Amino acid sequence: MIPVFWIGTFIMLFLAVSLILLVMFYQRNLHRYKLHESELLLKASLESERLERVRIANELHDGLQGDLNAIKNFVYILTKSHDQNDMVFVLKETKTAVEAAIETTRLLSQKLMPPLLEQEGCGVAIEKYFLNLEKATGVKFIFKSLDNDIKIPISKGYELYRIIQEFTTNAIKHGLINEFMVVIYGDTTQIIVELIDDGIKFDFFECYKLSQGSGLRNIQSRLKFIKGGLIQRSVLNGNHFEIRILNPLKND
Numbered sequence: 691m692i693p694v695f696w697i698g699t700f701i702m703l704f705l706a707v708s709l710i711l712l713v714m715f716y717q718r719n720l721h722r723y724k725l726h727e728s729e730l731l732l733k734a735s736l737e738s739e740r741l742e743r744v745r746i747a748n749e750l751h752d753g754l755q756g757d758l759n760a761i762k763n764f765v766y767i768l769t770k771s772h773d774q775n776d777m778v779f780v781l782k783e784t785k786t787a788v789e790a791a792i793e794t795t796r797l798l799s800q801k802l803m804p805p806l807l808e809q810e811g812c813g814v815a816i817e818k819y820f821l822n823l824e825k826a827t828g829v830k831f832i833f834k835s836l837d838n839d840i841k842i843p844i845s846k847g848y849e850l851y852r853i854i855q856e857f858t859t860n861a862i863k864h865g866l867i868n869e870f871m872v873v874i875y876g877d878t879t880q881i882i883v884e885l886i887d888d889g890i891k892f893d894f895f896e897c898y899k900l901s902q903g904s905g906l907r908n909i910q911s912r913l914k915f916i917k918g919g920l921i922q923r924s925v926l927n928g929n930h931f932e933i934r935i936l937n938p939l940k941n942d
Contacts (some may be wrong), residue, residue: 760787812847816854816872823858829867831858836875846935849912850883853933856909857885865889865929883933891929894922 760783767780809817813835818832842850854872861867867889874883898906913920916935923930 703743741789755838758791761791769942807847808844808852812842812850813874815847815851819851819855820872823862827862829862830869832869832871834871834873836873840876840881846916848935849916850935853909853912854883854885856905856912857931861887861889861929865892867928879936881935883935884930885933886928888928891927893910894929894931 765775765784813833817833818834823829824831858870861870865887865888870885870887870889872883872885874881876882894906898910901907909920913933918933918935921932921934923932
């Protein structure tokens with residue numbers, strides 16, 4: 691009986707130690723995975739911001755700087771010319787260059803922080819964005835807000851706006867969509883945003899694992915920043931995503 695007791699005790703100790711080691715190994719690898727995931731998300735966010743800065747710098751250099759140089763040249767010509775017809779022509783060209791500079795500044799301002807986002811809120815900014823996008827692409831874009839009492843904080847609204855931009859850009863570029871719809875609603879605990887399109891089906895999370903670009907990672911990075919979650923619904927045609935954001939602000 692005694693050998694059986696010790697054998698049983700040894701087996702139990704062995705199993706207990708093995709279980710502890712297995713848990714420690716799992717937790718260690720889970721920590722490494724989460725750390726690696728956080729690094730990838732941070733890199734995606736930084737890369738996205740870097741590309742945005744490069745794009746804005748190029749527009750400042752090629753657009754606004756060119757307009758201002760043209761205005762400078764026109765003013766110089768005005769100071770040297772005494773011909774009335776030349777002066778009228780140069781004034782017209784100067785007016786055109788000033789208007790172009792104003793428009794470039796307006797567009798850059800919208801890219802940095804859409805004015806409607808601060809003035810009217812996320813919903814109105816998305817509606818305006820969809821209106822412009824529909825005119826530019828011919829794709830039908832629909833925005834619905836099922837709860838007018840929802841008030842999204844500006845910081846979360848900005849990130850949500852950029853997330854929707856990433857989804858629409860991806861859908862137009864790769865999904866061959868004819869229609870894209872965003873529906874926002876919520877309750878006292880969360881905001882829910884549904885994104886529905888009729889384009890080519892794809893598995894977001896599988897593509898995310900394989901993706902070498904910054905688009906999908908940028909979405910995940912922004913979701914993490916606003917403590918949001920992404921669910922992909924199973925549908926027969928197209929794609930259906932659901933974003934859930936905790937702790938919304940609601941009007942009393």
